[in-house]
Structures are given as structure tokens and as C-alpha cells.
Amino acid sequence: MDRAELGKIIKDARIAKKMTQSEVVGTFITRNMLSQIESGVAVPSIKTLEYLSRKLDISIQMLSPQNKSDMVTAVSGNFESIRQAKKCYKEGKFDEAAELVKPYLDENSEFFDEACAIYTMSALAYAGKNDADPQTACSYAREALRYSEKGFYACREWKVEAICLIERLS
Known part of the structure; x- marks a missing residue:
């Protein structure tokens, strides 16, 4: 089962239960993350699949990949997005790098820690560009501040840099 098919199953189940995205997510995941899952942009973690299965009253098997290779493909796709974001960062395409990791900024995402670090570094680099x-630069600096203390790679220097940039740009 691919991302799009999984998203369609989840969306169809939600609509069949006459629930809004906000009603489904509660406080477990963000509405934005559910939207990305339903549209096939993001692949949910096993924990998120279990939650959605309970909330939508459908079997976890309906939401599980048909075989291990499907799961490997899904994780590989996510990993490839992270790898591409790192490449964009190294090439100085900071706004592109930030956009690539946005789907993984949900705390239930498998790549949340990496996404926070890449997003913060990219947002700071973009905000600091002279051109x-x-x-927009101030907006990126605020986002960098927001994610600078999240995830495993949280860094106090990033927070200080973001605050300095916001003050300079405001």
C-alpha cells in the first residue's frame, strides 16, 4: 500500500464517520499532520496508525502495509526527503530545505528530531541572508526560535541566534 492509498483509506473512514479533521486528531497529532497523511504527503508512525485505527474504529490491518517491503518503501521515502533537505541546505537553498522537512515537524513523526534541527538551521540561515x-526573514527567524528548543538536537545557540535576528529585523 502506498502513501496515497493509505491517506485515502483514512480520509474515507473519517468522512464515513462524519468527523472533521480536528475531531479526529484531538490532542494526539496536529490537524496539519492529518491533512498531510490524508493527502499522501506524510507517512504516519505506527503509534499514529494505532491511534487513528482506534479513533476511526477501523482495523489496524486496514492501515498497515501489506508487507515489509511496503513499510521499507514508506520509510525510505521519508528518509529521502530528509536527505534531500540536507542537500538543499548544503547548496544554500535554505527555504527549500525548510519546506522539505515541514511534514515531519509533528512530534509523532518518525523524523521529528532531524526535522527540527534541519528546519531550525535552514530558517536561521535564510533569515540571516542579506538578500x-x-x-519573510523575520518570519523564518520566529519559526527557528519556535523549533530551536524542540527535538533531540535542540540547541541553545540557535535560540540566541533567532532572538538576535528577530531583534535586528524588527
């Missing part, structure tokens, strides 16, 4: 639009 960046000041309003």
Missing part, C-alpha cells in the same frame, strides 16, 4: 525580504 532576504525583511518580513
